[in-house]
Amino acid sequence: MDIQVVKVNNDEKEILQNLLELYCYEWSQYNKLDVNQFGSYEFAVLDCWTEKNHYPFFIKVDGKLAGFVLIDKDFAVRKDCDFAMSEFFVMHKYRTAGVGKYAAETIFDMLHGKWEIMCHPKNIISIYFWNKIIDEYTNGKFELIKSCQEVVYQEGTFADFFFFET
Incomplete structure (x- = not known):
């Protein structure tokens, strides 16, 4: 299996938008967001090439x-x-095959410094994933803040945060 993490080019904006729809659909079980009148989720991150x-x-x-x-x-x-880590999404077909681990570690190897990763505490799979990946990557040198009172999701749940350095 050949896994790659590649920069998204400006002309691939529509491809990312399509993947964001899948991501938003999956996330709706936690954040309880509805689709708009056109049947799609509104995700305001698509200017990431110019920002x-x-x-x-x-x-x-x-x-x-x-x-x-x-x-x-x-x-x-x-x-x-x-x-x-603003958003991290691996399609179901590729989960539990090491794809997410490889992608996360590749990103950490590329971008050295202090990291903040926010997780929804009801997304138990995500919490487990990040705890395992970060623990292994940092040899246990990280901080986890559960139910951080400073950040609340739209449906009222306090966010969990991982802090560590690569």
């Missing part, structure tokens, strides 16, 4: 799209961080 300090990547497996990673510097809690 400073935004880094969009596709995850590909054997040349096929398998997900995406969006990194930025829009920190929710600690302003002294260098990178925030």
Whole structure:
């Protein structure tokens, strides 16, 4: 299996938008968002090519799209961080095959510094994934803040945060 993390080009904006629809659909079980009158989710991240300090990547497996990673510097809690994992999505077909682990570690190897990763506590799979990946990557040198009172999701749940350095 050939896994790649590749930068999204400006002319691939529509491809990312299509993947964002899948991501938003999956996320709706946690954030309880509805589609708009056109039957799609509104996701305002598609200017990440023109905004400073935004880094969009596709995850590909054997040349096929398998997900995406969006990194930025829009920190929710600690302003002294260098990178925030804005969105991380691996399609179901590629989960439990090491694709997410490879993608996360590749991103961490590419972008060295202090990281902030926010998770919805009801997304138990995500919490487990990030706890395992970050613990292994940092040899246990990370901080997890559960139910951070500073950040609340739209449906009223307090966010969990991982902080670590690569």
